[in-house]
Amino acid sequence: MPEAWFRFYAELNDFLPPESQGKPVKRQFDVIGSVKDLIESFGVPHTEVDLILINGESAAFSHLVRGGDRVSVYPAFESVDIGSVSLVRAAPLESLRFVLDVHLGRLAAYLRMAGFDTLYSNTASDSDLAAFAMREGRILVTRDRNLLMRADVERGYWIRSPDPKQQLLEIARRFHLLSYMRPFARCMKCNGVLNPVARDSVAHRLPPGVQHKREFRICTNCGSVYWEGSHHARMCEMLEWVKAEGSIQRLSSRDLHDAETGRQCSK
Numbered sequence: 001m002p003e004a005w006f007r008f009y010a011e012l013n014d015f016l017p018p019e020s021q022g023k024p025v026k027r028q029f030d031v032i033g034s035v036k037d038l039i040e041s042f043g044v045p046h047t048e049v050d051l052i053l054i055n056g057e058s059a060a061f062s063h064l065v066r067g068g069d070r071v072s073v074y075p076a077f078e079s080v081d082i083g084s085v086s087l088v089r090a091a092p093l094e095s096l097r098f099v100l101d102v103h104l105g106r107l108a109a110y111l112r113m114a115g116f117d118t119l120y121s122n123t124a125s126d127s128d129l130a131a132f133a134m135r136e137g138r139i140l141v142t143r144d145r146n147l148l149m150r151a152d153v154e155r156g157y158w159i160r161s162p163d164p165k166q167q168l169l170e171i172a173r174r175f176h177l178l179s180y181m182r183p184f185a186r187c188m189k190c191n192g193v194l195n196p197v198a199r200d201s202v203a204h205r206l207p208p209g210v211q212h213k214r215e216f217r218i219c220t221n222c223g224s225v226y227w228e229g230s231h232h233a234r235m236c237e238m239l240e241w242v243k244a245e246g247s248i249q250r251l252s253s254r255d256l257h258d259a260e261t262g263r264q265c266s267k
Contacts (some may be wrong), residue, residue, distance in 0.1 A: 002067030003028045008044060009074045014160060015044045015145065024070070036061035039073055045148030047140070047156035050076045050087050061088055076174070096175055099132045101142040106164035111171065112191055113235055114242075115182030119191060126150070141171065165238060172246045183239055184217070184226065192221025 005024045013021040051074040099119040108120035133140040140156035148156040194217040217226045
């Protein structure tokens, strides 16, 4: 039976059992298949992969793996020049827009709070999510790795942490969001854009105790009115924490050397 050797780098090891992490792993197969299919047979969604080397040469997802091949699989490279090798991902998206699965409602609110266009519905099916991501060029964020293995999902991210605050930090690191944050620019309820509004025009809608506020914003979609309430300071503290903790995580120097020289799956 043909067999090939695979090695997964950096955070891709999160998808592997402990005994397979950080070292070459053998995979036997009856029928020659694409490297995408074999990568996902390890439980690693293709959306998490940005570079594949087969026997030292860059390869596309459609490349057929044959007996004796040695395959190196890398996640996104963070601000690193990796020379002449070719990434499997197409050109970067023109804008960072997200669609989240039904389990990530709190994260959706946090992303909107930070100013990012984020679709969320607690009734959306997997096919709905995949369709939104493809049709609108959105990044699909989910806790379900199987959802990211769908052929019609091109870009996505599997959230590691179950904690919404940590999830926001994960997304900020992975997609370099820190310099793009525009806090309180979107409605946390419906994702609509917030615009400044005169107090007099919304005074009849304000609860007692906020009439003295000077600055208000209104959602251009659902009409919700926002002002700096008691929770505003806590939200600002969270965003400052994300900025402070959001330094870019890079691959190790060994990983980079392997990608640049083709010394994969060694020892």
